[in-house]
Amino acid sequence: MAEFPPDDGRRHESLPDPHPDWRVIESVPEYETGWFVGGYDLIEQPDGSRKRYYWAELATAVVVTAVTDDHVLFVEQYRPTIRHEQLELPAGVVEAEESFTAAARRELREETGFRADSLSLLEDVWVATGALRHKRAYVFAEGLEPVGQELDANEFLTPRAIPIEEAIQTVRSRPTNEATLQGLTLADEEGLL
Structure with missing residues (x-):
């Protein structure tokens, strides 16, 4: 599994704590190229349903x-x-x-x-x-x-x-x-x- 956030010598911005109505169940980095990290957050939405929100993180x-x-x-x-x-x-x-x-x-x-x-x-x-x-x-x-x-x-x-x-x-x-x-x-x- 990729180190997250990556310690690659580049600046990566910290994310704030999630909104209380959008609970993060898990945050999973799945893929790292050396240029970006890709993954998903499993989120409990305000109506109680759960959904994966996919993201790619690039350095600042x-x-x-x-x-x-x-x-x-x-x-x-x-x-x-x-x-x-x-x-x-x-x-x-x-x-x-x-x-x-x-x-x-x-x-x-x-x-x-x-x-x-x-x-x-x-x-x-x-x-x-x-x-x-x-x-x-x-x-x-x-x-x-x-x-x-x-x-x-x-x-x-x-x-x-x-x-x-x-x-x-x-x-x-x-x-x-x-x-x-x-x-x-x-x-x-x-x-x-």
Whole structure:
């Protein structure tokens, strides 16, 4: 049986105690890949019936909206899971004991080759709560200085800078992911773009 929560060096969010009307009979991790843990909770529902609620737990992640010289920094990369190249905001897993902004600083540096002077947390949210135990944070970065990329061995991506006024329309006109669109939207709503 997989260790739960996994002690994999990555940050995993603690779950609160269950609501008293939704009693957890058992929580069973059934499958571990090294990237996620899948399992189920057997729940006694408010009407007394029991049901298994299946979940997959992924480590906490961070998405970075970084602005320099009136441009937003993106990375272009092929995503084998959907068999398509995408334009995305820099992002990655938060390490154990690492803050959202520290993770954003590290990921931005590794993926784009820029170091940020100023980082601020825009929002942190639970993602796809019908199936996932996964928290994602959105961080805004500015005051950027080029210092050189440091890609992980499994990263094959190319940094791209898009003018701020074209950023949202550009990602909406080509394949992207929800994290990129949400990161841009949050920054725009805060008046940062």
